[in-house]
Amino acid sequence: MEVNIPNSSLPRVVIVGSGFGGIQLAKSLKGKAFEVVLIDKNNYHTFLPLLYQVATAGLEPDAIAEPVREIFNGQPHFHFRMAEVLQIDPQQNELNTTIGTLQYDYLVLACGSQANFYRNDELTRHALPMKTVRNALALRSRLLENSERALELSDKQQQLEQLNIIIAGGGPTGVELAGAIAELRDVVLTKDYPELPIKHMKIHLVEGNNRLLKSMGEDSSRKARQFLNQMGVTVHLNALVQSYDGTVITLSNGDMHAARTLFWTAGVEGVIIPGLSPASIGKGSRYVVNAFNQVAGYENVFAIGDNALQVFPDYPLGLPGLAPPSIQQGQWLAKNLVSLHQKQPLQPFRYADKGVMAVIGRNRAVVELPFWHTQGFIAWLLWMGVHLLLLVGFRNKASTVLNWVVNYFSYSRASRLITRFQNTPVESVTSVSGASVPL
Ligand SMILES: Cc1cc2nc3c(=O)[nH]c(=O)nc-3n(C[C@H](O)[C@H](O)[C@H](O)COP(=O)(O)OP(=O)(O)OC[C@H]3O[C@@H](n4cnc5c(N)ncnc54)[C@H](O)[C@@H]3O)c2cc1C
Known part of the structure; x- marks a missing residue:
């Protein structure tokens, strides 16, 4: 069964994850010639930096979480689906999700990270x-x-x-x-x-x-x-x-x-969805990406945020697992997706450390x-x-x-x-x- 998304002649960008990176990318694609489908297993975006205040009775969860539909109300060519992505089929450009299969032209993995108990x-x-x-x-x-x-x-x-x-x-x-x-x-x-x-x-x-x-x-x-x-x-x-x-x-x-x-x-490790080649997965269970956030071995699959292992001379172990790299990569990737689709050269990502x-x-x-x-x-x-x-x-x-x-x-x-x-x-x-x- 296919996920029910209205037909469109626009190329489809599927973004997995409504965290800092996914939300920013979807916002930055507003007005561009793409159909954007955002998928998350939750129907909200979580502001993780204040999570500890929920844990210690300072704030209720709805003070730090925003419904995705509220964020994107009125954005044209945008669809949100609450579902978990279970498998990627890069040969067919298809995702297997808990609500059916979904075709993509461009896939962006922004699934963040999870606790790492080191198999203990x-x-x-x-x-x-x-x-x-x-x-x-x-x-x-x-x-x-x-x-x-x-x-x-x-x-x-x-x-x-x-x-x-x-x-x-x-x-x-x-x-x-x-x-x-x-x-x-x-x-x-x-x-x-x-x-x-x-x-x-x-x-x-x-x-x-x-x-x-x-x-x-x-x-x-x-x-x-x-x-x-x-x-x-x-x-x-x-x-x-x-x-x-x-x-x-x-x-x-x-x-x-x-x-x-x-x-x-x-400790944390990246969230990996089965289906891509093992060679595309690097240290800390993160997708190895190049300077354009393309996952190693794939032209139309990208990873951003905590999910991505992007190495620079200043960051030999990859960018830090923080909100700013995720947001900046989301912004940058929107421009590169436009360039890629127009067969223009891509611009390498540059991280601006905000402290x-x-x-x-x-x-x-x-x-x-x-x-x-x-x-x-x-x-x-x-x-x-x-x-x-x-x-x-x-x-x-x-x-x-x-x-x-x-x-x-x-x-x-x-x-x-x-x-x-x-x-x-x-x-x-x-x-x-x-x-x-x-x-
Ligand atoms: C407690 C805590 C405090 C933090 N404090 C700070 C801070 O003060 N400053 C700072 O800069 N950074 C902080 N961080 C780190 C920062 O929050 C992360 O670096 C950032 O959230 C990464 O963004 P992201 O978009 O990569 O992923 P996330 O924001 O983690 O979002 C990933 C999304 O993907 C969804 N998802 C995952 N797997 C699937 C799947 N298979 N199918 C569908 N959806 C899926 C999840 O539900 C989630 O919504 C903190 C993190 C934590 C946990």
């Missing part, structure tokens, strides 16, 4: 990733449900085992999540659960490198660590997660800690712009401004600002509903493992 079954089973709205809601429920469960226990040690959190991965996502959980603990959980020893709840941040925020400069790493220490987060450097059975984590340096919750921000930033709770952030580094309150204001600017949709911007203002002045978090029960068992670590483990 234990981690796959017990660690919670943070890559989607569903993941963030699961994290939020787990954080809050931990406290509800701890109330069922009478032993203080067992309560702390239930409350403690381990975060694997000291990149921007792990650092931001750790700061936000520390704030949630200090401003909300202490008030909500006066019967629990919340102020002794431990937050461990585990990083394999010798510093946090490895993608940023050493001054930012140092400052981020200092901010986290001030907020009561225990940072473990040069340590990898060796094993985790759902109750006790063992690190590569031999340390063991008892915690029923492990949040995983320690990086990470926020660490209230009033604290680290910002590195190409011409200036700053940390603390000014950085925090900058971080807020940039994120508001980039959020898609006026309604999202307004709702986010309102929530931020209320949260800031009320020292509260409104979105504290437990909507996805995680069913964490409440037996103590000592009774499960037979050994007493430091908290």
Whole structure:
């Protein structure tokens, strides 16, 4: 069965993924002589940089997600279909999706990345990733449900085992999540659960490198660590997660800690859809692309964003997995698709580095712009401004600002509903493992 798309004489560009890259490309193709079909398994675009605020009860998901149809209302020759792409047939220029087959003239893979558990079954089973709205809601429920469960226990040690959190991965996502959980603990959980020893709840941040925020400069790493220490987060450097059975984590340096919750921000890999030649897939499960974002071995198949491995002399391991490269590649590819169709020469993509930033709770952030580094309150204001600017949709911007203002002045978090029960068992670590483990 074919996906039902109205007939058109225009060449068809099929874009898989309504993330930063896919949305930008589809917007940039407006008014060009193409029929654009955008496919995503969700009917919304997620602003991933604010996902951690959903996970820590600061924002509701609809403040950071925008329905795709809202973004493209009225765009001519544009069709959105909510479906998962299962297989690519490059010989037939055809996709197999959950709602049927779909022909393309040009295919753009913008499927982003997913959590990488490095084929470790234990981690796959017990660690919670943070890559989607569903993941963030699961994290939020787990954080809050931990406290509800701890109330069922009478032993203080067992309560702390239930409350403690381990975060694997000291990149921007792990650092931001750790700061936000520390704030949630200090401003909300202490008030909500006066019967629990919340102020002794431990937050461990585990990083394999010798510093946090490895993608940023050493001054930012140092400052981020200092901010986290001030907020009561225990940072473990040069340590990898060796094993985790759902109750006790063992690190590569031999340390063991008892915690029923492990949040995983320690690695990602590209989302690969079966069908293209294995030679087109490179390091980190990303499609190897040339300077025009053409996937190796294919003239009419492209990859952009986290999905693409595009190497430059300044970026020998490929461009960073950030929103700006995805957006810029989307913009650039629109021009190249026009050129390709008109049999004009293509222009090689050039990445403009806009800088990086990470926020660490209230009033604290680290910002590195190409011409200036700053940390603390000014950085925090900058971080807020940039994120508001980039959020898609006026309604999202307004709702986010309102929530931020209320949260800031009320020292509260409104979105504290437990909507996805995680069913964490409440037996103590000592009774499960037979050994007493430091908290
Ligand atoms: C928690 C978190 C925080 C981040 N913070 C920042 C930040 O502060 N600054 C920054 O610059 N970057 C940040 N990033 C990275 C940034 O969000 C990504 O680099 C960016 O989203 C990549 O864009 P993309 O278009 O390649 O893919 P994505 O935005 O990931 O979108 C991929 C889309 O493809 C869809 N999809 C996947 N497979 C299929 C399929 N088979 N069929 C149909 N649809 C499919 C998905 O549903 C998704 O909508 C963060 C990422 C995360 C996870």
